[in-house]
């Protein structure tokens with residue numbers, strides 16, 4: 001089966017996905033791309049052997065069996081509505097948007113009413129499989145500590161509101177501590193993994209600590225969870241995407257792996 005994919009957002013993640021499809025790594029065809037910055041979409045198409053349509057959102061949905069959102073939290077509502085109302089499946093990368101209860105319910109209801117699936121890849125973390133299993137029992141606590149080079153936090157609303165001088169940070173510094181719901185608004189492009197963890201922990205409050213460390217060049221996500229099952233600790237040292245230092249390369253790979261698994265008859269892992 002060749003899956004028809006429409007891609008919304010032609011940045012770091014979108015480009016990796018498009019190139020993986022173009023190399024034949026995913027049993028799929030990229031039928032259309034859309035980016036609010038048309039130049040970006042045009043540049044991506046130029047790099048590909050297969051030539052997807054440069055579409056608007058409506059046309060892209062019409063041509064696709066699954067729409068991949070790799071754009072921004074703000075795009076999620078519009079893309080989800082357009083996609084699910086037409087009965088197409090959806091993959092969401094800007095997961096932080098789903099911590100808004102209204103958006104989550106809308107996505108869930110539309111998916112149910114229209115018989116669609118919504119896929120949320122693991123992103124740049126490991127351990128969601130164990131946490132999913134643990135959630136079948138009782139989980140007491142989940143924490144996430146994200147450490148990045150200060151340049152990875154440039155432009156974050158929290159950094160601007162609090163007037164944090166990232167260039168002045170000379171040693172590891174905690175710049176934010178709070179629940180995942182606040183973290184995804186404060187750092188929308190940095191901690192989508194906090195949202196994915198929260199959704200996996202099913203309503204349990206996930207506490208997030210964000211550290212800026214000028215001496216590192218990897219994006220570190222460390223997760224700790226405790227419950228009836230015992231204790232899980234995972235730590236991933238992510239290579240930042242060369243196209244966007246806020247995004248870890250593993251996040252793009254997890255999207256590619258999720259798309260690949262859709263076409264595979266045997267599913268491995270929880």
Ligand SMILES: NC(=O)c1ccc[n+]([C@@H]2O[C@H](COP(=O)([O-])OP(=O)(O)OC[C@H]3O[C@@H](n4cnc5c(N)ncnc54)[C@H](O)[C@@H]3O)[C@@H](O)[C@H]2O)c1
Pocket residue numbers: 008009010011012013014034035036037040070071072073074075092093094095121122123124188189190192193196243244246247248251
């Ligand atoms: N789930 C995860 O673990 C994870 C990890 C990293 C990034 N992300 C999120 O995935 C999304 C894509 O990440 P990226 O690194 O590729 O970002 P990017 O900034 O490199 O690219 C985003 C692209 O989407 C386009 N875009 C933005 N809003 C749009 C809209 N409303 N409609 C159409 N196009 C729009 C931009 O012009 C840009 O070309 C971001 O929201 C990011 O925060 C998720």
